[in-house]
Amino acid sequence: MANRQDGLAEALDNEQRTVQRLYARLDAARERAQAALRQVYAVGGALGGSRQAMVEREVAASEQARRLAQLNAVERGLCFGRIDDSGGASTYVGRIGLRDQDHESVLIDWRAPAARLFYVATATDPGGLVRRRHLHLKDRAVVGIDDEVFDLEGMSDGDRRTLVGEAALLAALRRGRTGRMADVVATIQIEQDRVIRSGLQGALVVQGGPGTGKTVAALHRAAYLLYTHRDTLERRGVLVVGPNPMFLRYIGQVLPALGETQVVMATVGELFPGVRAVAADPPVAAVVKGDLRMAEVVAAAVADRQRVPAGDLEVELDGLRLRVPHGVCARLRERARSVRLPHNMARKLYVTELLKELARAEARALEESLHLEELAVDDPELAEPLDLEGDLDEVDIALAAERLWGEEPVRRAVSELWPELTPQELVAGLLSSPETLWAVCPPGLDWTPLVRPRESPWTVGDVPLLDEAAELLGRDDSADRVAARRAGEEWAEQELYAREVLETTGLLEGGVFERADVLAERQADDGGGLTTAERAAADRAWAYGHVIVDEAQELSPMAWRTVIRRVPARSLTVVGDLAQTGSAAGARSWGEVLDPYLEGRWREERLLVNYRTPVEIMLVAADVLAAVAPWQEPPESVRDGGDEPRAVRLPVAELPGLVAAELAELGEGRLGIITPDALHAGVAALFPGAKDLDAPVVVLTVNQAKGLEFDGVVVVEPAGILEQSPMGGHDLYVAVTRATRRLTVAHEDDLPAMLSRLKSTM
Numbered sequence: 063m064a065n066r067q068d069g070l071a072e073a074l075d076n077e078q079r080t081v082q083r084l085y086a087r088l089d090a091a092r093e094r095a096q097a098a099l100r101q102v103y104a105v106g107g108a109l110g111g112s113r114q115a116m117v118e119r120e121v122a123a124s125e126q127a128r129r130l131a132q133l134n135a136v137e138r139g140l141c142f143g144r145i146d147d148s149g150g151a152s153t154y155v156g157r158i159g160l161r162d163q164d165h166e167s168v169l170i171d172w173r174a175p176a177a178r179l180f181y182v183a184t185a186t187d188p189g190g191l192v193r194r195r196h197l198h199l200k201d202r203a204v205v206g207i208d209d210e211v212f213d214l215e216g217m218s219d220g221d222r223r224t225l226v227g228e229a230a231l232l233a234a235l236r237r238g239r240t241g242r243m244a245d246v247v248a249t250i251q252i253e254q255d256r257v258i259r260s261g262l263q264g265a266l267v268v269q270g271g272p273g274t275g276k277t278v279a280a281l282h283r284a285a286y287l288l289y290t291h292r293d294t295l296e297r298r299g300v301l302v303v304g305p306n307p308m309f310l311r312y313i314g315q316v317l318p319a320l321g322e323t324q325v326v327m328a329t330v331g332e333l334f335p336g337v338r339a340v341a342a343d344p345p346v347a348a349v350v351k352g353d354l355r356m357a358e359v360v361a362a363a364v365a366d367r368q369r370v371p372a373g374d375l376e377v378e379l380d381g382l383r384l385r386v387p388h389g390v391c392a393r394l395r396e397r398a399r400s401v402r403l404p405h406n407m408a409r410k411l412y413v414t415e416l417l418k419e420l421a422r423a424e425a426r427a428l429e430e431s432l433h434l435e436e437l438a439v440d441d442p443e444l445a446e447p448l449d450l451e452g453d454l455d456e457v458d459i460a461l462a463a464e465r466l467w468g469e470e471p472v473r474r475a476v477s478e479l480w481p482e483l484t485p486q487e488l489v490a491g492l493l494s495s496p497e498t499l500w501a502v503c504p505p506g507l508d509w510t511p512l513v514r515p516r517e518s519p520w521t522v523g524d525v526p527l528l529d530e531a532a533e534l535l536g537r538d539d540s541a542d543r544v545a546a547r548r549a550g551e552e553w554a555e556q557e558l559y560a561r562e563v564l565e566t567t568g569l570l571e572g573g574v575f576e577r578a579d580v581l582a583e584r585q586a587d588d589g590g591g592l593t594t595a596e597r598a599a600a601d602r603a604w605a606y607g608h609v610i611v612d613e614a615q616e617l618s619p620m621a622w623r624t625v626i627r628r629v630p631a632r633s634l635t636v637v638g639d640l641a642q643t644g645s646a647a648g649a650r651s652w653g654e655v656l657d658p659y660l661e662g663r664w665r666e667e668r669l670l671v672n673y674r675t676p677v678e679i680m681l682v683a684a685d686v687l688a689a690v691a692p693w694q695e696p697p698e699s700v701r702d703g704g705d706e707p708r709a710v711r712l713p714v715a716e717l718p719g720l721v722a723a724e725l726a727e728l729g730e731g732r733l734g735i736i737t738p739d740a741l742h743a744g745v746a747a748l749f750p751g752a753k754d755l756d757a758p759v760v761v762l763t764v765n766q767a768k769g770l771e772f773d774g775v776v777v778v779e780p781a782g783i784l785e786q787s788p789m790g791g792h793d794l795y796v797a798v799t800r801a802t803r804r805l806t807v808a809h810e811d812d813l814p815a816m817l818s819r820l821k822s823t824m
């Protein structure tokens with residue numbers, strides 16, 4: 063025993079020395095990046111040099127600043143593993159790659175091919191390794207190690223573990239939840255590694271039950287792809303689409319902790335710059351809005367705004383009546399449509415042509431009025447009709463058209479026939495007009511649930527309609543508008559950033575810059591100083607290099623259209639669980655939603671192990687799954703020995719007592735209270751302050767809880783969750799699979815049959 067202890071102490075000592083050396087290399091790399099940053103600004107004096115030189119300096123500076131940020135991000139847990147091969151060589155694996163003074167590699171980035179064995183070696187297939195070691199660090203000190211020795215000779219069948227680094231994994235899983243997802247770079251499992259390192263090309267679907275690490279694997283995949291395809295992806299950017307803002311906050315720290323800060327995160331409701339939709343439609347309206355036929359509806363609504371007057375077009379101008387025959391108006395509309403340009407662009411052509419017709423009409427009207435005057439003076443000499451129209455040449459017509467465009471009655475008449483439209487005007491107008499909906503919806507599509515007042519707030523389901531409208535109306539200037547609006551905010555941010563740069567680099571003391579605003583101005587000079595991620599987020603038409611869609615089962619067919627438009631290269635990671643589909647407009651099969659765009663050219667990986675929910679809770683969840691998606695196998699839980707789930711019958715008003723008892727059981731842990739939509743406000747009122755993920759208690763609807771997890775969960779009134787929508791059973795499955803340790807069901811109504819395993823106490 064003493065020998066083993068001595069051996070461990072010695073191993074810790076040795077590893078401590080190595081880790082110290084690695085941190086020294088990290089410090090040296092930081093100093094180099096800081097010096098390089100200082101150098102960039104020092105070259106050519108404070109503000110001198112050509113514009114070209116300045117731009118180059120800014121590019122170099124932002125590269126060094128990014129490097130510095132990355133080196134700072136990897137401080138915690140810099141090195142977490144070591145692999146030893148049968149030839150006696152050891153390789154250390156960490157959050158970043160580092161080299162010594164002789165340029166020899168001393169730490170391998172976890173994403174590099176050489177680090178792969180750390181994740182995929184198993185007892186049955188050790189790939190030439192004799193040992194894998196997990197290092198546990200507290201700050202810069204090695205506080206523990208876990209070894210797996212791949213000694214096939216001495217191993218029985220039962221010993222052949224399927225979990226990689228089991229001890230380290232279980233230790234990671236036992237940690238209390240903080241309200242923010244953490245990276246799992248030290249304990250990635252083989253099936254997750256396959257997802258993470260799958261190629262960039264094409265679409266990868268990751269289907270897996272609750273807690274199988276779909277989200278965490280997808281985020282590590284983003285980091286892996288950025289590392290492996292840095293050039294392409296930094297230029298084009300990576301977009302992560304999540305189900306709601308709370309979820310995006312929950313996962314928001316994972317990529318920065320992996321040194322990657324240039325990823326855009328958005329809900330579908332945020333994909334249209336300038337609109338921030340959070341409200342949800344009632345299920346019936348969501349289904350209609352999400353139907354692919356809505357693309358035709360929007361197209362028909364645009365066409366409906368390109369009109370021909372009922373009779374001739376008549377415009378009163380300075381006592382003259384300009385008349386363009388109905389047939390001519392119809393011909394002009396056909397001609398403008400036939401160029402197949404978006405509405406607002408084709409409008410230019412239409413307006414030009416119509417103004418020319420109006421110019422001719424004006425000449426005719428003038429002729430006519432002169433003729434009448436002449437008739438009135440009764441001079442047969444002068445009564446010969448004039449031919450003013452015939453006398454006009456092209457230049458006269460163009461000049462007259464230009465003059466007419468300045469006349470309000472003309473503008474009004476033209477705009478009634480072919481108005482300039484924003485997507486917002488078109489969609490708000492369409493949804494508030496039963497007559498238009500009736501006229502433009504195809505038979506069989508029940509448009510009645512769509513009707514609403516014109517000033518209604520935007521819903522998430524509106525965003526794909528706005529996006530569709532933007533495509534049909536023409537390249538919009540949303541990026542410019544957002545940029546203009548942000549210009550003010552940006553300046554404040556620029557200055558703050560510049561101040562930080564000055565402080566971290568010491569440029570302030572060096573006297574290179576005295577004022578942060580001077581530096582900020584120079585940064586602003588370079589295309590507004592926006593990063594790829596910022597430019598991409600502000601531009602509706604941005605083409606991303608890769609898009610990750612999480613909780614992808616929730617997207618409607620129309621939402622898919624919007625997302626796919628963002629990634630012309632069709633390089634996608636689609637992550638979800640069809641048994642958790644809560645939206646009535648959501649997916650029932652991956653083929654159904656993806657085939658229209660990918661024609662079967664997508665591959666699927668399945669994740670089968672549940673890292674969140676203990677066996678005891680999963681038994682309850684499995685009953686729900688059997689009732690709502692009997693074709694799906696529940697995932698297998700890694701954890702066991704959790705507390706027995708229970709049900710308590712009590713009125714909602716008594717929840718605070720139950721929650722206090724649950725918190726006492728959890729000790730340090732955090733608790734989520736999940737309610738039916740209808741009870742949410744009432745329950746939230748019982749727990750003031752329980753709104754944010756950082757609070758010890760948070761009250762959520764199932765929709766808000768999607769993708770999140772808590773040490774303990776209280777599910778309130780499951781019968782209400784079941785009944786709240788056609789997908790209520792799926793919602794209940796989501797609710798009962800959020801806990802890592804304790805699940806308690808609080809109910810006043812009878813428990814649904816699918817929860818009969820729970821014995822209710824008063």
Ligand SMILES: Nc1ncnc2c1ncn2[C@@H]1O[C@H](COP(=O)(O)OP(=O)(O)OP(=O)(O)O)[C@@H](O)[C@H]1O
Pocket residue numbers: 231234235243244246249250251254270271272273274275276277278279639673674768769770771799
């Ligand atoms: N390899 C791993 N090492 C340590 N923890 C892991 C690992 N894989 C998953 N986890 C943890 O398991 C939990 C569930 O992971 P995640 O949220 O990614 O699952 P999910 O499949 O997206 O779940 P859901 O479908 O319910 O949203 C998280 O706390 C995650 O950190």
